[in-house]
Amino acid sequence: MAGNPDPLQQLSAALAVPADSKEHADLLATLRESLEVHPGPIPVLCNSLIKTVSNADDSLLRRWVLDLLHFAICRSSLN
Numbered sequence: 001m002a003g004n005p006d007p008l009q010q011l012s013a014a015l016a017v018p019a020d021s022k023e024h025a026d027l028l029a030t031l032r033e034s035l036e037v038h039p040g041p042i043p044v045l046c047n048s049l050i051k052t053v054s055n056a057d058d059s060l061l062r063r064w065v066l067d068l069l070h071f072a073i074c075r076s077s078l079n
Contacts (some may be wrong), residue, residue, distance in 0.1 A: 005034055007038075007041045007045060008041075010031040010034060011031060011062075014027035016026050016029060017062065019059060019061065020059055024060055024061075030069075035071075039072070039075060041078055042068060042071070043072065043076075045068070046065065046068060046069050049068075050065060053065045053066075
């Protein structure tokens with residue numbers, strides 16, 4: 001499990017930096033790569049994050065969540 005970073009910690013790190021910054025984009029990209037390899041947490045993350053971004057203005061986080069949701073829907077092994 002040492003090679004599998006905690007997605008909640010990665011998300012917290014991404015949310016702790018200025019929104020729409022390069023660092024924010026880099027942290028979200030790293031989290032996405034991790035979730036593609038270990039997709040188990042995606043349904044929980046999407047369920048929580050979709051509520052956060054549903055009424056928000058367009059942002060990097062909003063586009064990232066929508067892209068992650070699309071990935072989760074298209075991936076047949078996820079519920």
